[in-house]
Amino acid sequence: MDFHGIDLNLLVAFDALMKERNVTRAATQVGVSQPAMSAALSRLRILLGDPLFQRSSAGLTPTARARDLASPIAAALRQIESAMLSQPDFQPEMASITFKLGLQDYPTLVLLPALLEALEQTMPGIALNVLAYNDRNDAVDLLDAGAIDVAIGVSPINTDARILTRPLMRDEFVTIVSSDSPAARQAMDLNTYLGLQHVLVSPEGKLHGLVDQALAQQGKSRKLALTLPQLFAVPAVVARTSMAATILKRVALHAQASHRLTLFAPPLALPDIVFHLIWHRRSDHHPAQLWFRNFIAQQSEVLSSASADEDII
Template sequence: MNLHGIDLNLLVAFDALMVERSVTRAGIRIGRTQPAMSAALSRLRALLRDELFVRGTNGLQPTPRALELAEPIGHALAEIQRTLDFTQEFDPSSSTVALSIGLSDHPAFRFLPRLVAKLREVAPGITLAVRNFTSRDDAISMLDAGEVEMTIGVPPTSTGRILSVPLFEERFVCILRKDHPAIRQGLNLETFLSLTHLLVSPENDRFGVVDTALAKQGLKRQLALTLPQLYAAPALVASSDMIATILEGVVEASGQAERLYVGNPPIELDPVPFTLSWHRRNDTHPAQRWFRERVIEVFSV
């Protein structure tokens, strides 16, 4: 049977007739007149090639074919109703929806354990899928393609179809191994430039924010190592003579803080903002709106 030729309203009428066993009462149940219900029953009989309902002493009696169809049609209509209801309201305690989020490394380390704990507490049936990205342009591509519902990272390139709210900022700090001789000299600009540097660049650039700030003063630092793995830097610095300028939260979450000296950079560096971003087409989706609110809640703690 070609589904394109089936009017969903006929299935609604069939379900009402199964419940009420009366054309008149079935019409009242779904808001149709008696003639409209009679016409619907005629169309159902022609479509399914069966009488479906015959008159008996206690109203309409379903045929064996109607009884065979009653359960699957009722189930299908209930599923459609639940789907449509889901677009209007969202109950996290009973939902089994699957949600996805794109995360760069630092937000994943900083907030993912708290977010997962929150979801398990208030929405135990939800499945969360996490996707990694490094470039802000990758985040936009993932949102455009519908691969994730939202992303957390540095602000994406401004575009009207991508909506964002700020979540937090991270300031830069300089780290050296705890017993590095340069610490006794004081971490001034001269000492800073005399050291070999580790540059963390998730996008594999060899010119970072520190290099940009130094270039404005006609200065340049000596790079010993460039790597994309943010959380590898503290351990590498703790076991070497290199200095690194990285986000303060990375040091705190790395498990290496006790092995490191942490100080302020001798040059002015703006903090790094992190935002929650999502596609405009998902802005009013109840489950995704609820999830975004939980993400913001976790970051506000």
């Protein structure tokens, strides 16, 4: 017998016919139409050179050849099903694998060092390949293309069921000034705030952000002295100038220049920013990917607990 090009669905059809002894019920079990099941039976008869089933008052009666084949085919299908569905446990301590991680600026600065520290201590065989992205919707394109396994950033605006997310980190805005600046010794009310020169972080090069939108709702605006595409440089710039910046709290706390900064609560209402873990549905149940996502979430929780008690003025 030539098995080249054999359709595994024929064996599934045979197994269903043996169980149901009825073409219509077998078709329902498999999820095909009755004509499709009849066609499968015809192909099986040609392939195996046997009628396989005879019509009788009790339904389809299997031939001797069909009875001989029933147990081996059923066992083979169960073995194939088991092989396809079962996945070995992932053992990170023993693994040698590289995860592809897409990061916006904030998690690169705040979370990535903690991830690497934890991996280095107990899982030296695991490496990270980091790809930076700015626009929140770029994460979807990177996941679709398989360029990354997981993204960490602000949740994409438009997604469908193939993109999954879970909240990972929440942070609040603070206003920072140099501790040597006269502004560090004043109350940071709105008048003081508007009297300062400001730094704006804008990866897209725009001249307004959340702060400017909030001020515009009050009919006010601030003076921008510098617009930067990079988040990392802001604390160092502020520490060496009389400028102010309104950035996320952990960015200020994790900066090398943090000891030279004074942190204030902004004198206007600003929303917290939530960063999400973002992945593709196709990797949702993969053991290694599941472990990696849980590992990131655990390190994020540790980081959040460690910085929760930092005070601002």
